[in-house]
Amino acid sequence: MEQGGLRKSGRQIIAAAALGAALLAAPPAGAQTKEELAEARALFQEGVALSAANNCPAALAKFQAVANVRRTPQVLFNIAECEARLGKLVSALGNYRIAAAAADGDPKARDVTANVGPRIEDLEQRIPRLAIRRGQGALTATILLDGSALGAAEMSADIPVDPGPHVVSARIGDREVVRQTVTLEERDEKTVEVAIAEPPRPAAPPRAAAPPPDTAPPEAPRPAARPSKVPGLVVLGAGIASGVVGGVFLGLRAGTLSDLDALCGGDRSCPPSARPTADRGRLYTGVAEVGIGLGVAGVAAGIALLVTSSRGAAAAEPRAGAAEARRTVGADVPRAAIVPHAPGADLAGLGVAGRF
Template sequence: MEQGGLRKSGRQIIAAAALGAALLAAPPAGAQTKEELAEARALFQEGVALSAANNCAAALARFQAVANVRRTPQVLFNIAECEARLGRLVSALGNYRIAAAAADGDPKAREVTANVGARIEDLEQRIPRLAIRRGQGALTATILLDGSALGAAEMSADIPVDPGPHIVSARIGDREVVRETVTLEERDEKTVEVAIDEPPRPAAPPRAAAPPDVAPPEASRPAARPSKAPGLVVLGAGIASGVVGGVFLGLRAGTLSDLDALCGGDRSCPPSARPTADRGRLYTGVAEVGIGLGVAGVAAGIALLVTSGRSAAAAEPRAGAAAARRSAGGGVPRAAVVPHAPGADLAGLGVAGRF
C-alpha cells in the first residue's frame, strides 16, 4: 500500500516538474514585467516542492498566486491537483476542465493534455451527488445548501458536492423552519426531501377604522357627586342666625323687665315708657326672625349635606319629588314675621314658618 502511494507521489512530482519546465520556458507576456515573471517562477517552484512534501494547502496558495500573474494550462492543472488532494473535488473538476480547454491545440501543454482526461474521468466518478426536493409545505420556501439559496435548475437536478457534511435548510421570510445536516462520502448519491410541518401563519386581519368620537348620551354619563360646600354654608348661616336670634331674645327679656318696672305690671304705661316698648318690639322681631331663619338654615343645611353624600342618580328622584311638592304648594322652607301674632308679648310680634 505504501509502495503504491510512493509511486503515485513520484508520478505527481515528475508531472509537476515537467509542467514547471513548460512554464519556465514559456515566452514572457507583454502585460508582465521581468520581475513579476521571475517572482511567479519562484512561487511555482515553491508550490511544486510543497506539493511533493504533501503540504497541499501551502502549495495551493503558491499556485494561485502564480495564476494571478500567468494563468497557463500548467498552473491550472497544478491548482486542480492540490484541490483534489484536499478533498475539494468539485472545484478541482472545474479547474481540470478549464486546463483541458486551455491546453487544447497548445503544443507547449502536451503534458496537460496527456494527463487531464484521466483526472476528469476519475473525479466524475468520485464526486458525491445530492438531490434536494421540495416536500409538503415547502412549495414557497427558500431552500438553501450550505447557506446558498438554490435555484429552480439546481432543485430539479443532482448537485455535485464535496465529500463531508452539508447543511440543508429552508426559510420562510426571515425565519428558518428546517435545518438538516447530510454527510456524504465519495461516490455517494442521496436525496433529501424538505418538508415543513409548521402551519402557515394566518394573515393579520385588517385593522378596523376607529369610530368617530361620539359624546355619550347624558343618561349614560356618570353623574357628578354634588359638593358639600353649599350644605356647610347654609348650615353655618342657620347657626349664626339662631345665635343672633338668641342674643336679641335675651335683650328682649331685659327690656320686658324694664317695662314691668315702669308700668307697674299692668297694660297702662306712662308716655316715658314708650321708647322702651319700641325697643322691646324691635328686639322681639329680630329675635324671632333670627331664630326662625336659624331653624330653617340648619334644616336646609342638613338636607343638603345628606343629599351630597349620595350619587346623582339617587338624588334625582328626590329632586323630582321636591319639585312635585313645590308644584303642589310645598316649596322650600319659609319663615315670615307676622305682626301682632297670637301669643306674642308686649311687642306683639311672632314668626310663622312652613317647612
C-alpha cells in the same frame, strides 16, 4: 497500499515538475514585467516543492498567486492537483476542465493534455451527488445548501458536492423553518426531501350548554362606573403651569423695578425715557398677578377633583357588591322581598324579608 500511494504521489510530483518546466520555459507575455515573471517562476518552484512535501494548503496558495500573474494551463493543472488532494473535488474538477480547454491545440501544453483526461474521469466518478427535492409545505420556501439559495435548475438535478457534511435548510421570509445536516462519502448519491410541517390548528372552544327553553339566562352584572381622575389631573396641571408662568413674570417685574429705580434716581420724578420701562413693569405685574391667581385656583380645584374621584371609586365598589348580593338572595329565595326601612338594615335603609 502505502507503497502504491507513494508511487502515485511520486508520479504526481514528477508530472507537476514537468509542467513547471514547461511553464518556466514559456516565453514572457507582454502584459507582465520581467520582475513579475521572475517572481511568478519563483512562486511556482516553491509550490512544486511544497506539493512534493505533501503541504498542499501552502502549495495551493503559491499556485494561486502565480495564476494572478500568468494563468497558463500548467498553473491551472497544478491548482486542480492540490484541490483534489485536499478533498475539494468539485473545484478541482472545474480547474481540470479549464486547464484542458486552455491546453487544447497548444503545443507547449502537451503534458497537460496527456494527463488531464484521466484526472477528469477519476473525479467524475468520485464526486458525491446530492439531490434536493421539495416536499409537503415547501412549495414556496427558499431552499439553501450550505447557506446558498438554490435555483430551479439545481432543484431539478443532482448537485455535485465535496465529501463531508452539508447543511440543507429552508426559509419562509426571514424565518428558518427546516435545518438538517447530510454527510456524504466519495461516490455517494443521496436524496433529501425538504418538508415543512404545518402548524397545529387551534382547538375549537367547547360549546356552552344551551339553557332550558323556559329559563331566561341570568343577566350579567354591570360593573359600577368608576369616576375618572383625568379632569382632576388636567386642572391640577393647568394650575401648576399658570403658577409657573406667574412666577416667571413676577421675576421679570422685579428686574423691571430695578431698572426703573436706576432711571428715576429713587424718587417719583422720572424722565420721559423711563416710560417704556414703567409700562413694561405694569404689564409684568398684571400677568404675574393673573398667573399666580389662576395657578392657586387651579391647584386647589385639581386637588378637590382628585379627592372627589377617589371617594367615588371607593363608594362604587360596596354598591356593586351589595347589588350582587341582592341578586343572589333573589335567585336562591324566590319568595323573599325587599322591605324599605327595615330594622337593622345596613344598605340605604333597605332590608330583605321572606318566608323560609
